[in-house]
Amino acid sequence: MSLGYQCMGPAVENGAIVMRELAAPDALPRGLQTEQGPGHYRLTRDPDNRYFAWANGPQAIKPLAFASQESLWRVERDAAGALQFAAVLPGVSPQAVIGVRACDLAALAMQDAHFLREGRCDAHYAQRREQLFLVAVQCAVPASTCFCASTGDGPTPTAGFDIALAELADGFVAVSGSEKGAAILAALDLSLATPLQIEAARQQGQDAAARQTRSLPGHNLRDVLMGRLEHPRWDDVATRCLACGNCTAVCPTCFCHAEQDAPSLDGHASEHVRIWDSCFGESHGHLHGFSVRPDIRSRYRQWLTHKLATWHVQFGRSGCVGCGRCIAWCPVGIDLTEEVAALTANGGQA
């Protein structure tokens, strides 16, 4: 029963959980957990053989609304040199995704705030976003890198889903979060969840939150971080950071993108393409012949202070949802929570 949706969900690819098209419910990977740490990610067995005992992989739903690469417009040049410009829109079909985590829903809400800003709505993002039907799943087994409880974004989904599931030993507790979700639940042959099952789901979320060991020292670090822009820890982290941009590529809230031209080989047309970009790249701060952020120190500082400090100015909250991906997928294991702890030690006094 696909109801016209392309059905997406977790799949194992190159030893990690990713979101791919699923042919049928039995294509869901079962009995997997993840073992994650700084610069570390391994799939392990789940002794309870559950469907959703894994914590997040490197990428979930961000690319479904904010495509990693897409054409924005196209221009054709005729023999006389005249230019004809035309918008290129993606033309996507409805997509349903199962297995969306609370951290990713919180991140998607921020991507919405950025790309669907009133009066400045991004047509490409809007078109993809409109087609998304999201089936969230509560995280029962957080990874050691997870700290969504500390940011207030998980592990139980509370908003932004069409349907939310909690996986219990005797089945799933499902709640709808939208009319579309309610209609689908109503059409299925489901029995009403018992008070015991509902309580078990609530308790499972609470236990998962309690098991998280990492945290950030507060929801709003703007003043303390902006007051420490010359802290020696920036120099220290710059000696370890490779400026590879992995953290920004896996971050579900990073929205930076470059715009580039891809001319056709015959020279008669060119596509103007946007592609995910990273503030760790030298070209991000490029300005007529020099870079405003010439060293890794200034680029790491830009990333961290944008995410945790100036994000508050732009979106009224921190840009971190506690998914921990930047920790697990950093090739040298830089731990954002550890850097923040060092930067904010001594109560934020410089």
Add this chain to the structure above:
Amino acid sequence: MTKPTLIDAGPPHAATVVERTQESPTIFTLKLRLDDAAAQADYRFAPGQFNMLYLYGVGEVPISIMSDPEERDGIGHTIRAQGRVTQGLAALQPGDKLGLRGPFGRGWPLQEVSGCDIVLVTGGLGCAPVVSVIHYLMRRRERYGKLVIIQGVRHAEDLIWREHYARWAKLPDTQVLVSASEGAGFWPWHVGRVTELFELANFESECAVAMMCGPEGMMHAAADSLLARGLPESRLFLSMERNMQCAVGRCGHCQFGGAFVCRDGPVFNWGQVKALLAHRGY
């Protein structure tokens, strides 16, 4: 004077080069006209705003608009041939086609400061965003007090629009102070740092407004001098430069603290940006 403009995220509008002026060995001015005559007639901008110019098959660059905002038959852009796009733009000749979208950003607060003395401080090619201010003021001279134009360049040969400066200097209530760190033969102006000119500047700090554009180090030094002369911070403005790829506050490259320079700037009040400008690499 600027009517609200809808977001112009692209695609660009086809435009034609109608005039090309070589200002210096590396600096040139392109006067462009939108191919859609109605769009050209409706095009309005405020001094300090910028356009994205698109070179076919290569890409876009943000360029300040330097022409007179009252001019209806073309839009002027003064450009230094520096990177891939601007070097290609330098090769365009009258009749050649390119793309244009804009205008973008917030310009100078010219309406808010009528009645004030105006001090324009520019360095290097920084003069381009301010030249449209000069055009604007010249048409409304009676609405403003004294006009002081302070321009600094590194080498004497970097100064463009020499004849303009000479002409403006002859106007009533207008003072032109030009400085080059390194002079040359027949250099009629000051040799030294641009900030050395401030003591010569003739304006009343109590009723003056300063607008700065140029290298950030120069603007810092100029701000210190102006504030020392008693100009209140609330009347000190600057135009910022950052990497801009989308021009509509989306792509993230131009972020400066919480601000998107393309959308919230490029003109800022000094107080909004001074704290971050003090940090190298921010």
